[in-house]
Amino acid sequence: xxxxxxxxxxxxxxxxxxxxxxxxxxxxxxxxxxxxxxxxxxxxxxxxxxxxxxxxxxxxxxxxxxxxxxxxxxxxxxxxxxxxxxxxxxxxxxxxxxxxxxxxxxxxxxxxxxxxxxxxxxxxxxxxxxxxxxxxxxxxxxxxxxxxxxxxxxxxxxxxxxxxxxxxxxxxxxxxxxxxxxxxxxxxxxxxxxxxxxxxxxxxxxxxxxx
Amino acid sequence: xxxxxxxxxxxxxxxxxxxxxxxxxxxxxxxxxxxxxxxxxxxxxxxxxxxxxxxxxxxxxxxxxxxxxxxxxxxxxxxxxxxxxxxxxxxxxxxxxxxxxxxxxxxxxxxxxxxxxxxxxxxxxxxxxxxxxxxxxxxxxxxxxxxxxxxxxxxxxxxxxxxxxxxxxxxxxxxxxxxxxxxxxxxxxxxxxxxxxxxxxxxxxxxxxxx
Numbered sequence: 001x002x003x004x005x006x007x008x009x010x011x012x013x014x015x016x017x018x019x020x021x022x023x024x025x026x027x028x029x030x031x032x033x034x035x036x037x038x039x040x041x042x043x044x045x046x047x048x049x050x051x052x053x054x055x056x057x058x059x060x061x062x063x064x065x066x067x068x069x070x071x072x073x074x075x076x077x078x079x080x081x082x083x084x085x086x087x088x089x090x091x092x093x094x095x096x097x098x099x100x101x102x103x104x105x106x107x108x109x110x111x112x113x114x115x116x117x118x119x120x121x122x123x124x125x126x127x128x129x130x131x132x133x134x135x136x137x138x139x140x141x142x143x144x145x146x147x148x149x150x151x152x153x154x155x156x157x158x159x160x161x162x163x164x165x166x167x168x169x170x171x172x173x174x175x176x177x178x179x180x181x182x183x184x185x186x187x188x189x190x191x192x193x194x195x196x197x198x199x200x201x202x203x204x205x206x207x208x209x210x211x
Numbered sequence: 212x213x214x215x216x217x218x219x220x221x222x223x224x225x226x227x228x229x230x231x232x233x234x235x236x237x238x239x240x241x242x243x244x245x246x247x248x249x250x251x252x253x254x255x256x257x258x259x260x261x262x263x264x265x266x267x268x269x270x271x272x273x274x275x276x277x278x279x280x281x282x283x284x285x286x287x288x289x290x291x292x293x294x295x296x297x298x299x300x301x302x303x304x305x306x307x308x309x310x311x312x313x314x315x316x317x318x319x320x321x322x323x324x325x326x327x328x329x330x331x332x333x334x335x336x337x338x339x340x341x342x343x344x345x346x347x348x349x350x351x352x353x354x355x356x357x358x359x360x361x362x363x364x365x366x367x368x369x370x371x372x373x374x375x376x377x378x379x380x381x382x383x384x385x386x387x388x389x390x391x392x393x394x395x396x397x398x399x400x401x402x403x404x405x406x407x408x409x410x411x412x413x414x415x416x417x418x419x420x421x422x
Contacts, residue, residue, distance in 0.1 A: 051358045052318065063303050067313035074306035092274050095285035102278035105316065107263065147262045
């Protein structure tokens, strides 16, 4: 019987990040849907799992965690022996992975989230996209991908020669962006395009998309 | 002879974060000042150390790193035997530390950085503070500190019973905020106030302030 529970929503990129990681490790889990539309995440009992009221929340036996990137790191370390390693056991290699994990969280995610909001969520809500915001955020994202392009010219993955948490963390926002004209920012950079195609094709991610 | 080099600026909170960590481990290092006013960080050779053009950059022998929180994590792991442990070696305890490290980076830092900009940097540059921005960001910070207050009522530090990287990461922005009226947001929450006083009094941090 599985001891892992994920409280989340399939609309949440942070939830998908955790599911992709669980799939990489072939771990069973119980998915407990949280109804974001009715604001279930802003009320008890959800607030006892994450006082900031955001999905996902995660339980493994008696351990309660939130913040998707802390959860994936826990899974990678706690289930190191299952599936492929998602973090390096070498201190220097792990440090390089950490650098690019910070880049994802601090530099790639903010423009990606704003572009997803403008180009995917707003149209769904019947609100007008702000083209000025799109222009500024697309330029921000392009700058980050320029650095990725230079790195990926001599490294198969962002954290080194092997797929790691760093690459995995990019997948959920990539899913949304690839359904918008912003995909050109990826496709016009050949190494970025090849990397994105490679990581999106992983069975662990395809399994998330099939949910 | 030390092999550690920090390329940075004493005006940069990210640089101070790394120096505090090196002091906790009593590690010698060479400090190489980067002149932010002349834009030295946006040109070669600095860009070869950090392609995003931000301080600090860090070298330990042949290893080059950037992103302050990746650097402190490397120091904590690579010099685990020196000074006190700054990360737990227990997987579950480390996971809880990681949760709060994410909270610092994603929730505490953004309003703190904006408040520092409005209340400390703008006056230095002779520009007017935007009071509306201050109000909004102070409310954001207050919400985060409400969660800290509840946690610190039953935990001496954010990551658990021992001082860790999580607490250390807060120090540089706290230094600036405590010199502004925003300090009341800390002082009006007794557990937060006691925690802030405790971590600011650490010799490692006092040594940074004496630079």
